[in-house]
Amino acid sequence: xxKHPVSLKVNGDExxxxxxxxxxxxxxxxxxxxxxxxxEGCSTGDCGACTVIVDGKAVTSCMVLGVTVSEKxxxxxxxxxxxxxxxxxxxxxxxxxxxxxxxxxxxxxMASKALLDENPERSEEEFRYELGGNICRCTGYTKILEAxxxxxxxxxxxx
Amino acid sequence: xxxxxxxxxxxxxxDAVEKVTGAAQYGADVHPPGMLYGKIVRSKHAHANIRxxxxxxxxxxPGVRAIVTQDDVPSGRRxxxxxxxxxxxxxxxxxxxxxxxxxxxxxxxxxxEYEVLPVVQDxxxxxxxxxxxxxxxxxKDGPNxxxxxxxxxxxxxxKENDHSDEISRLEAALEEYPDEVYYNISxxxxxxxxxxxxxxxxxxxxxxxxxxxxxxxxxxxxPHVSVASADSSGKITVWASTQGPFAIxxxxxxTLGIPLTQIxxxxxxxxxGFGGRFGVIITHIPAVLLSQKTGxxxxxxxxxxxxxxxxxxxxxxxxxxxxxxxNEGHILAREALAFWDxxxxxxxxxxxTIRVRGVYKIPNxxxxxxxxxxxxxxxxxxxxxxxxxxxFAGESQLDEIAERIGMDPVKFRLMNMREEGDxxxxxxxEPKVGxxxxxxxxxxxxxxxxxxxxxxxxxxxxxxxxxxxxxPGGVYVSVHEDGSVRIFHGSMDITGTDTxxxxxxxxxxxxxxxxxxxxxGDTDSAPYSTGSGGSVxxxxxxxxxxxxxxxxxxxxxxLASERLNMNVDNLELKEGAVHVVSADPPKSISLGELxxxxxxxxxxxxVGKGSFARQPSTPALAAQIAKVEVDxxxxxxxxxxLIASQDVGYAINPMAVEGQIEGGTVQGYAWAMMxxxxxxxxxxxxxxxxxxxxxxxxxxxxxxxxxxxxxAPNGPYGAKGVGEPPITPTLATMANAVKDAxxxxxxxxxxxxxxxxxxxxxxxx
Numbered sequence: 001x002x003k004h005p006v007s008l009k010v011n012g013d014e015x016x017x018x019x020x021x022x023x024x025x026x027x028x029x030x031x032x033x034x035x036x037x038x039x040e041g042c043s044t045g046d047c048g049a050c051t052v053i054v055d056g057k058a059v060t061s062c063m064v065l066g067v068t069v070s071e072k073x074x075x076x077x078x079x080x081x082x083x084x085x086x087x088x089x090x091x092x093x094x095x096x097x098x099x100x101x102x103x104x105x106x107x108x109x110m111a112s113k114a115l116l117d118e119n120p121e122r123s124e125e126e127f128r129y130e131l132g133g134n135i136c137r138c139t140g141y142t143k144i145l146e147a148x149x150x151x152x153x154x155x156x157x158x159x
Numbered sequence: 160x161x162x163x164x165x166x167x168x169x170x171x172x173x174d175a176v177e178k179v180t181g182a183a184q185y186g187a188d189v190h191p192p193g194m195l196y197g198k199i200v201r202s203k204h205a206h207a208n209i210r211x212x213x214x215x216x217x218x219x220x221p222g223v224r225a226i227v228t229q230d231d232v233p234s235g236r237r238x239x240x241x242x243x244x245x246x247x248x249x250x251x252x253x254x255x256x257x258x259x260x261x262x263x264x265x266x267x268x269x270x271x272e273y274e275v276l277p278v279v280q281d282x283x284x285x286x287x288x289x290x291x292x293x294x295x296x297x298x299k300d301g302p303n304x305x306x307x308x309x310x311x312x313x314x315x316x317x318k319e320n321d322h323s324d325e326i327s328r329l330e331a332a333l334e335e336y337p338d339e340v341y342y343n344i345s346x347x348x349x350x351x352x353x354x355x356x357x358x359x360x361x362x363x364x365x366x367x368x369x370x371x372x373x374x375x376x377x378x379x380x381x382p383h384v385s386v387a388s389a390d391s392s393g394k395i396t397v398w399a400s401t402q403g404p405f406a407i408x409x410x411x412x413x414t415l416g417i418p419l420t421q422i423x424x425x426x427x428x429x430x431x432g433f434g435g436r437f438g439v440i441i442t443h444i445p446a447v448l449l450s451q452k453t454g455x456x457x458x459x460x461x462x463x464x465x466x467x468x469x470x471x472x473x474x475x476x477x478x479x480x481x482x483x484x485x486n487e488g489h490i491l492a493r494e495a496l497a498f499w500d501x502x503x504x505x506x507x508x509x510x511x512t513i514r515v516r517g518v519y520k521i522p523n524x525x526x527x528x529x530x531x532x533x534x535x536x537x538x539x540x541x542x543x544x545x546x547x548x549x550x551f552a553g554e555s556q557l558d559e560i561a562e563r564i565g566m567d568p569v570k571f572r573l574m575n576m577r578e579e580g581d582x583x584x585x586x587x588x589e590p591k592v593g594x595x596x597x598x599x600x601x602x603x604x605x606x607x608x609x610x611x612x613x614x615x616x617x618x619x620x621x622x623x624x625x626x627x628x629x630x631p632g633g634v635y636v637s638v639h640e641d642g643s644v645r646i647f648h649g650s651m652d653i654t655g656t657d658t659x660x661x662x663x664x665x666x667x668x669x670x671x672x673x674x675x676x677x678x679x680g681d682t683d684s685a686p687y688s689t690g691s692g693g694s695v696x697x698x699x700x701x702x703x704x705x706x707x708x709x710x711x712x713x714x715x716x717x718l719a720s721e722r723l724n725m726n727v728d729n730l731e732l733k734e735g736a737v738h739v740v741s742a743d744p745p746k747s748i749s750l751g752e753l754x755x756x757x758x759x760x761x762x763x764x765x766v767g768k769g770s771f772a773r774q775p776s777t778p779a780l781a782a783q784i785a786k787v788e789v790d791x792x793x794x795x796x797x798x799x800x801l802i803a804s805q806d807v808g809y810a811i812n813p814m815a816v817e818g819q820i821e822g823g824t825v826q827g828y829a830w831a832m833m834x835x836x837x838x839x840x841x842x843x844x845x846x847x848x849x850x851x852x853x854x855x856x857x858x859x860x861x862x863x864x865x866x867x868x869x870x871a872p873n874g875p876y877g878a879k880g881v882g883e884p885p886i887t888p889t890l891a892t893m894a895n896a897v898k899d900a901x902x903x904x905x906x907x908x909x910x911x912x913x914x915x916x917x918x919x920x921x922x923x924x
Binding site: 099 | 171172176179180182183184188190260377380381428429430462463464654817818821824848849853856857862864
């Protein structure tokens, strides 16, 4: 299959790549660039494990073709901590026990980050609704919500 | 205040940073150089004879490197179907290619000629004489015929007396049950205690119901995956997302006729398992075969759709159950007959039907269970395998009895619960377990005694019991010259167990939790360890860790004795140093100094060893209460409160324990209200998250957990396994709450809105 040139900006780094048009952003991130922190849980956009942020919006990267995101700013879980400092969401997930097997965690953290960046003034009810696109099978969500609310509080007070 | 400093604390997990930064390496993250992508070729029919398999077109596709079929399996163990497929999606071959999309295309190009056969997917149809047979003529007598046949055989064996009249009478009786022969039977299990007929005769109230529980998928978030690499010497390395690497090693050895030492299995971080990742399953052997054939590493990774059509989910079942009690609320007898849907192979956890006995004093009990073949994939363990199904039937029926005799469901349960020393029906003597404490704890936390319900609201309660398993394990502990401690072992971390092991060892060696690191070895390097499932890890590896740390502790004291020239009896290890007891001025030597000293002694470095296999474990109870609101128009049930208590023995890490309780309870909720693998004329029809709905955060309120600690005599610090119990009562908790809300019982799970509407209609609404 013919390959197309794309220029991806991932976590601040630029990648000039030749990719088949059928390859998803998820496949490009994991197989071509080697950023495997983004997970594949369903390949149909239903579980949210592959959530990354593209130009400020949370997207399921298994539903986006790699050739369509050239020149856009992409942030993955690997790009969240800066200068060795964990993002408040990452720290909150640790402090509250907001993960167990951890497979859904990168997706949850990225989906939550997009929400916090947009508006950290949400109620638990609203976060529960907004995070309805991410599936976790281990935690029952109680401690995930605790983590997100804790991080939201931190983001609000430090803003 | 706790007498411990690390154990019993909510410390962050040892794998915390790697899990929140995306650094943790799961199965599909393994990518050795030159790796090929494998794809399994699957049956498109649920039941068919295979006329031919033609791989020639697929082989011609550029990028395809190898195709394997059953001909490549030296032992002949069924990896791929050859002459007959028994379910939609059954593997027939596997392809390796340079690109995952090419592998998928090639799999589609393998031409299979089928002769389609009639399909049977319902257990109650499968046991009928008219049902298509999956495996020849597997039949079994039903419980009545079976009992009579056994009696006839016993009497016939007694040659010293003449039983001919009795035998004739029994043979005539046998004729009364001509239809009680079940077909497509894969396994059976029977237990009996006392005399149920007598028990029912003495009962004031006898209730009989049939409960139907669907097949559900464990739905671990990481689909099955394995990467295999066979080198030129024949040595095989397998990276596997598994609960038990050692079982995979022996499984591969047996299937492919290779010595154990030629196989190294590396367990990768596991994206959930819940019982579904045990032993050699689906992807391992195809990956190894393809790697052997190509000489390159091969990854075989399932999609979510493949998980649903060819995973090994929890079996559904139909349970006919009958209970008798007195007007005063004493349960006198219980009888159950269960048919478990084991799919195309045997293996459904039918023995768990005995759990209909619950934690109650039931003097007369009879349980008959059958595994039944249907045209579905085989089944596997799912969190307390078999218990949620059996306990759903038992605990639902208890509420029906409580209602008829006009007794509070919690009081009714408390009154019948076994106490220490009581005989478990068809079992041994009951040890000390916090049955009543756990139920009382959840009732108090939920405000059960002064509960209120508005219109269309209801409260439900149920309890579920489970006993953790145990198995072999080994742990090494090294104390280094800087005083740091390294743990080495071979058991897969199942959401927090490495942390638990680290806490125990830090506690015993009196070092800060942060000074301890833990490393899991592969099967080439680590001591043998049992699989991480059956709630075994805390019990087994916790005990093993204690032994290893105590061994190191002993060596530390001996070294200090030598160094300080003091008798061991005058020495004490605390706060990371060995102190001379009541020395004035104080005298001590740090672990680091001892670690450094040890390197130049005759005895050598400080290495503690722990090895453990078996100790009796103690049952655990989970008790739950739900408050729901049902919309009678749409049939939708909303959970207002979900509270779960559990006797955990001792919570080594309360945060992790709460997480297990909350997660298990939500899985139980999902089984009760949402999940069901559905089958049409040709196999599974809901192989994805749009049609197979699992709960999201939007479906649920905060789950409250209540930890009850009644120590287990042989558990480390009194701990019991905590992973499995919380799923066991939730199915009935939810069903009982819905019943309380709408006044009609839904006996068939999941309680989807349409079933609630139907139930209301049948009740004249």
